[in-house]
Amino acid sequence: MKFSFVTLPDYPLQESIEHIKLADELGFYGCYAADETWHKDLYVLFAAAASSTEQIRLGPSLAPIALREPTQVAQAVATLDELTGGRAECVISIGNFSLLAQYGLDWTGIKTLSRVKEAHEVMRTFLDTGALTFEGEFYKYDGLFTFARPVQEKLPLLIGALRGPRSFEAAGELSDGTHAFAQYSKEACDYMVEHLRIGAERAGRNWRNLDIAVWNVFAIGPDSEKAKAAAQTIGAFYIPAMAVEQMERHGVSQADVQPILDAFGDGDVQGAIDAMTPDIAEKLSVAGTPEEVVDKIKSEIEPSGVNHFVACITDSFLLNAFTERDIEVPDVAGQLQLIHDQVMPAFD
Template structure:
């Protein structure tokens, strides 16, 4: 295998060993119309959020009906001026990397350099089967993603790209419009191999529970405990070999004056039982209590794990907003 993809290098961030600033994103999970998209995008910008992201699914479950992300984000760009736009995350199997690079470069150009390309290996078996697409074994899907990331880095970096791998062959292509700088690549990952790939090729890594072979995301409580998350972060750092990689997580805030009572509510709702309330309090993906307490938790978890980019559902956008100035002022 050979390619002319450029050597990985950080495009943003602080010097080695320094903490990044916090960023906050909204995942547009309840957007069903153009009007709703524009209203959510404008409101997210007004509230101080940094990014609006959209999912990439064409079946209703488990997140509800979704607009096509790339087209919808172009529309969102036209009604905002500072809000960044991202995908959370595209399934690599749905698009050839050359076509995706063309779309990403165009969207980045139309938005004034505000696009962030999030991509993953694909995991929802039901979706593949409904569309008549082969749901290959995990190793094959992950291998395709890694090749795609190498191609995307090169094309979106402005290079003339030649690549020959097991899944893709590119012969001397460039992309137009050429980005002023390469749009950041975001990879969501939960398994060791995926986290290693993300560490090597992504600018931002979203730490997730692992995907299961049957085509679902693990709901095991162990996937969400601090030691597991620390281990996953370690795999990313090891693979990054000193590159400055931003760490991200989709989080579920639960507000209330009593953090322990809020944690017990989460434990029961998720089916983990009230005895798991103490575990919920320590989960890096769970934030419970009043805004000031949540801000303190985020500072502590930045120190412990390195997370600085948090995403929340648009359904929590208004309630979570008071946390933002506590960490970005």
């Protein structure tokens, strides 16, 4: 099992760089960030961290091809690959539906999966060759070229998947794997891996060679109650991004989360947080003491064939910034250290 973490680039930038440097020293596989307008620019952050790190892999998880043109994503990632000496990766998808709505885009009318698959083909070609002549349903290029060339012979390009089954199968068939948002239960992980396998085998590929990652809301600390309260508080913000089918694979119904959705719809952030019950949070996060975290990963996530855990770390800074609530949990550095000291060894 590989361990990585998500940085939400909302901290003072020097602090974010220090987090990445520490994760590099501790042997984390990767650091990822969402390419979303809500946050500071991940490419600038990772470029700044490149010279201060040696092994950790860096890149977007995910890059929204509905908002950012695929060849420009490829250009940015290839440039980052040169800066890092061949440590860049890229996960693409259509993007965060809430963000798309703020741009006035109706995701239901833009053929999301077909567009992502075509964007992947465009980016794979552009990354591999540096030149592109292409005429598809969504993208057209005539003699486009770039001097932005990756150091890696084949820069990893993954498809972010969410609800399935077609998105998981596409990831297995076409890409180097998937980062799947919010997959916490054995049922959800089994479903994801099964459809990833179907797609890979359809293309004559070995699914076990793919990067199969879960991207999960996370909090760890010596006080179980506080860590779970932190995940419960921040986890409410992720409910609108989850599909009904996805929640049902975690034993959570539409009726369970409707009060959260209604509160957000009314602009009542505190009401949405209050409606996020401990039971829902327990099902839709990985949080608690190191022992509890290890147990959940071993019992619910690892058996399916997931080989990469990506922790979206929740700490006091984020809680206060998003909700103005104070819950005493270790900061990002402290949680990275706990993962290294007490979680990673259980998966050697």
